[in-house]
Amino acid sequence: MSRWLHMRLQAPLGSFGGETVDARGIIRDFPAQSMMTGLLANALGWPRTMTGEHQALQDRIVFGALWEDEVPLERLTDYQTASLNKDDQAWTTRGVPARRAGGPNTYEGSHQRWRDYHCDLRLAVVLRFNPDEQSPTLDQAANALVRPARPLFIGRKPCLPSAPLFAGWIDAPNAPAALTAIAPAASTGSRACWPASEGTEGAARITSITDERNFLTGLHGGARRICEGLIGAPEPAG
Amino acid sequence: MPDARFLQIHTLHGYPAALLNRDESGLAKRMTYGGSIRTRISSQCLKRHWRTAEGPHALQGIDGATAAVRSRDIVTRRIIEPLAAAGRDQAVIDALEPSFQKLVYGDKGTTKGSRQPLLLGEPEIEYLAGEATRLASESGNDAKVAEKSIAAWLKSERANLRAIEKATTLPAGLAAALFGRMVTSDPMANLDAAVHVAHAFTVHAEESESDYFSVVDDLKRGDEDAGAAHINETELTAGLFYGYVVLDRTTLLRNLGGDTEMAGEIGERLVHLIATVSPGAKLGSTAPYSYTSWVLAEAGDRQPRSLAEAFREPCAPAMLEAEEAAHQHLSNLDRMYGNGEARRIASLSNREAPGAAAATLSDLAGWAGTALRTGLA
Numbered sequence: 001m002s003r004w005l006h007m008r009l010q011a012p013l014g015s016f017g018g019e020t021v022d023a024r025g026i027i028r029d030f031p032a033q034s035m036m037t038g039l040l041a042n043a044l045g046w047p048r049t050m051t052g053e054h055q056a057l058q059d060r061i062v063f064g065a066l067w068e069d070e071v072p073l074e075r076l077t078d079y080q081t082a083s084l085n086k087d088d089q090a091w092t093t094r095g096v097p098a099r100r101a102g103g104p105n106t107y108e109g110s111h112q113r114w115r116d117y118h119c120d121l122r123l124a125v126v127l128r129f130n131p132d133e134q135s136p137t138l139d140q141a142a143n144a145l146v147r148p149a150r151p152l153f154i155g156r157k158p159c160l161p162s163a164p165l166f167a168g169w170i171d172a173p174n175a176p177a178a179l180t181a182i183a184p185a186a187s188t189g190s191r192a193c194w195p196a197s198e199g200t201e202g203a204a205r206i207t208s209i210t211d212e213r214n215f216l217t218g219l220h221g222g223a224r225r226i227c228e229g230l231i232g233a234p235e236p237a238g
Numbered sequence: 239m240p241d242a243r244f245l246q247i248h249t250l251h252g253y254p255a256a257l258l259n260r261d262e263s264g265l266a267k268r269m270t271y272g273g274s275i276r277t278r279i280s281s282q283c284l285k286r287h288w289r290t291a292e293g294p295h296a297l298q299g300i301d302g303a304t305a306a307v308r309s310r311d312i313v314t315r316r317i318i319e320p321l322a323a324a325g326r327d328q329a330v331i332d333a334l335e336p337s338f339q340k341l342v343y344g345d346k347g348t349t350k351g352s353r354q355p356l357l358l359g360e361p362e363i364e365y366l367a368g369e370a371t372r373l374a375s376e377s378g379n380d381a382k383v384a385e386k387s388i389a390a391w392l393k394s395e396r397a398n399l400r401a402i403e404k405a406t407t408l409p410a411g412l413a414a415a416l417f418g419r420m421v422t423s424d425p426m427a428n429l430d431a432a433v434h435v436a437h438a439f440t441v442h443a444e445e446s447e448s449d450y451f452s453v454v455d456d457l458k459r460g461d462e463d464a465g466a467a468h469i470n471e472t473e474l475t476a477g478l479f480y481g482y483v484v485l486d487r488t489t490l491l492r493n494l495g496g497d498t499e500m501a502g503e504i505g506e507r508l509v510h511l512i513a514t515v516s517p518g519a520k521l522g523s524t525a526p527y528s529y530t531s532w533v534l535a536e537a538g539d540r541q542p543r544s545l546a547e548a549f550r551e552p553c554a555p556a557m558l559e560a561e562e563a564a565h566q567h568l569s570n571l572d573r574m575y576g577n578g579e580a581r582r583i584a585s586l587s588n589r590e591a592p593g594a595a596a597a598t599l600s601d602l603a604g605w606a607g608t609a610l611r612t613g614l615a
Contacts, residue, residue: 013269
């Protein structure tokens with residue numbers, strides 16, 4: 001039996017970032033392992049330069065997620081423009097400023113970007129640390145959610161939550177069981193995902209995704225096996 | 239008194255017959271919430287107009303001269319003194335110091351009275367302090383070596399240091415301190431935004447009209463073709479928008495090199511900007527200027543949360559209903575989670591809000607500034 005932290009990710013707009021393609025920031029149905037890490041690290045007030053601590057935390061997180069609504073997932077693509085200049089420069093800690101490539105004509109028009117969002121996001125998450133004895137402990141993480149060092153956001157900075165993220169504690173032997181304990185009493189079942197290492201029973205599909213970050217290089221890589229399926233669906237008759 | 243780590247600013251702001259924020263097809267931006275489509279103003283649109291606004295509360299108007307007074311000790315305190323504390327040779331420190339003072343404060347920087355305002359944030363301070371430490375340790379106890387090292391460093395780093403100067407000169411540095419600055423190739427040089435701005439959305443279902451218009455050529459003679467020169471449609475929307483902003487005091491101070499006075503001034507001005515600056519486009523054809531009808535400010539240290547859920551069920555497009563929904567939701571939150579924030583409310587209707595002392599906008603802005611300056615609500 002393990003103790004799971006129950007979180008509610010609820011906001012009018014939320015983002016579970018996937019691989020950015022050119023100027024298009026796509027989103028996935030479920031949050032990435034790296035996103036859960038960043039969310040807790042933000043609550044704990046860690047600067048991004050604490051790469052070792054971020055890496056260790058990511059390695060310890062075990063989480064499952066479940067969509068609370070029967071309403072179909074709705075997405076929005078936000079159009080953004082930025083006025084860039086060929087002469088823009090930024091200082092760097094390498095001792096030489098970063099510059100923009102390309103000639104002046106490259107910057108004549110506005111730079112266009114598209115960023116996807118989930119509308120009316122309501123996602124339940126169950127999370128534990130494996131092992132829990134290291135710092136930060138699950139209790140410290142929960143306290144940080146209630147009184148965070150910095151404002152919490154779900155994916156991107158404008159995605160501010162409309163409810164407290166901390167929703168309580170669950171005792172369950174594994175992630176699917178924890179998700180079952182918090183699933184709404186929906187007749188058709190709620191879409192959920194959890195790590196394959198927590199048990200594959202009840203999974204509609206088992207797949208590999210890349211959602212872990214190497215915090216030193218800043219790049220995502222590797223593969224993590226996850227299950228996706230319906231939690232709380234009634235057993236078929238006969 | 240609660241610790242004013244976060245300042246939350248909620249607004250209900252009405253705009254009739256306007257097209258404030260468009261997507262690439264020229265239509266108003268939208269989002270679905272609670273199953274109904276709402277008109278939306280994007281976060282980046284709001285931030286841009288607050289950042290570039292002119293007028294009495296403009297961010298650019300923050301007094302650079304007094305900032306120079308307050309920041310003139312940063313090099314001494316954060317870059318030079320740590321060298322002494324680490325046991326470096328005083329002669330070596332004396333060889334390095336003038337260059338750092340001059341670097342940050344300009345040619346006349348070696349005497350205290352004559353410094354240009356530079357707004358150094360934590361990333362800049364840490365970088366310069368790190369470089370000073372490196373140069374000092376490489377020089378050992380030899381002041382002459384230190385002099386050579388610093389001269390070589392200034393030469394090789396010239397472009398980078400000029401970039402630091404450009405990024406941190408007021409008023410440009412102020413925008414970065416509030417809204418952040420990202421360098422994709424070097425996260426350690428990033429400034430995190432100290433202000434979070436949610437996309438604003440209407441508390442009611444979208445109200446939109448397609449305005450058909452024609453352009454008539456007045457110079458046409460009677461014998462010429464009588465048709466219009468151009469016909470087109472543009473969208474017009476009316477909206478009572480719920481806006482939500484969170485100011486992160488810790489990050490703001492980090493970006494301002496610890497300057498609490500400036501943090502307070504920024505907070506006060508930002509409240510005025512949020513309440514009165516239009517994010518609108520189509521200024522000539524729609525005059526989209528309005529002041530907010532209701533602003534609620536909360537200061538505390540619990541996880542900030544928007545009041546968007548008050549409008550999950552779209553309410554009638556009227557202030558009475560919207561205020562009631564917001565106040566009721568706030569009451570419900572207090573009942574379930576306890577009231578942990580200090581609140582002020584300024585509204586046209588002057589109706590009571592749960593746990594909030596009534597104020598004018600100026601009072602509310604002043605209270606917000608004080609909370610940011612002192613860290614107490």
